[in-house]
Amino acid sequence: MSTTLPNTEPLPSQLDPTPEGAAWLRLLAWLTGIIAAVEAIFLGMIATLVPPLVAGIVLTIVGLVVLRRARRVGIVILGITSLLLLIGSAPFAASHLGHPESAVDFTHAVVGTVGRLLAVIAAVGAWRKASPTGARRLAVAAVGIVCLTVAASSIAMLVSTGDDARADDVTTVIADSYFADTIAVASGDTLYVDNTDLFRHTFTVVDTDIDVELPAAVGVRVPIDLPAGAYDVICDIPGHEHMTAILEVE
Ligand SMILES: [Cu+2]
Known part of the structure; x- marks a missing residue:
């Protein structure tokens, strides 16, 4: 049972x-x-x-x-x-x-x-x-x-190895996530933007066609074919709003 x-x-x-x-x-x-x-x-x-x-x-x-x-x-x-x-x-x-x-x-x-x-x-x-x-x-x-x-x-x-600087390039350095305050070039010059950071940035000239990606720890050659004047430069990566500079083109 x-x-x-x-x-x-x-x-x-x-x-x-x-x-x-x-x-x-x-x-x-x-x-x-x-x-x-x-x-x-x-x-x-x-x-x-x-x-x-x-x-x-x-x-x-x-x-x-x-x-x-x-x-x-x-x-x-x-x-x-x-x-x-x-x-x-x-x-x-x-x-x-x-x-x-x-x-x-x-x-x-x-x-x-x-x-x-x-x-x-x-x-x-x-x-x-x-x-x-x-x-x-x-x-x-x-x-x-x-x-x-x-x-x-x-x-x-x-x-992605970036560019090598040439002898007649004007060089500017990005370090610790800051641009130089002022970057002076002559119209027609090539600017060598040397990103020494381990982070990526952009070199963006406001209201122009210049908007260049700068991978970590590489330099990039940027032709400056702009009329004479002063231009605002920014890094357009979110969180990098403190990165500004003035580009003075003679
Ligand atoms: Cu940046």
Whole structure:
């Protein structure tokens, strides 16, 4: 004679923490931790405290600590921080994603954009305690994207060597993300713009056709075929609004 026991035990999937939730939590923690580390290195390289990025690093540390004690609160902190920074950094990342030859800016943009997007997905997966299979696939995708990024940037840097200065060029140097205040040339001269930074810039003369991309750590020859006068020069990369100069053409 067989009897049926009442099913009062929780199913494995109802146990807390579930293996599923744990896989997504690990992915969320790794992604947000790596992004925060990359941002800290980037801020060190530009020697500037960018408030949204600093806030992102602090909130990530808080989220990772909270994750151990109040899991759902930690997931919300990390997920929302990743989402807000993904949206807020989009204009900056969009400017850099087409320029793999400038490795620092390009890698920063890829890690920030793809990493935060995956972190948001991981937060949703952790909240819903989704299947661990998805978390593993996402982790593999993240590693693959990093490898592709490094490969693309390395090839682009080898191809993009810039120009060599010629004897009669007028040279101006970009250093620490600043132009010289004033750049003097004669009409018809060629200006050699030497970008000594590890970041990309543009040499853009306002209201003219001169708008030149300056990859990281290369120089570019720019013919100045402009009537005599004073022109405003800018770098039109988002976040580089402080980069201005006056081009005096004689
Ligand atoms: Cu710039």
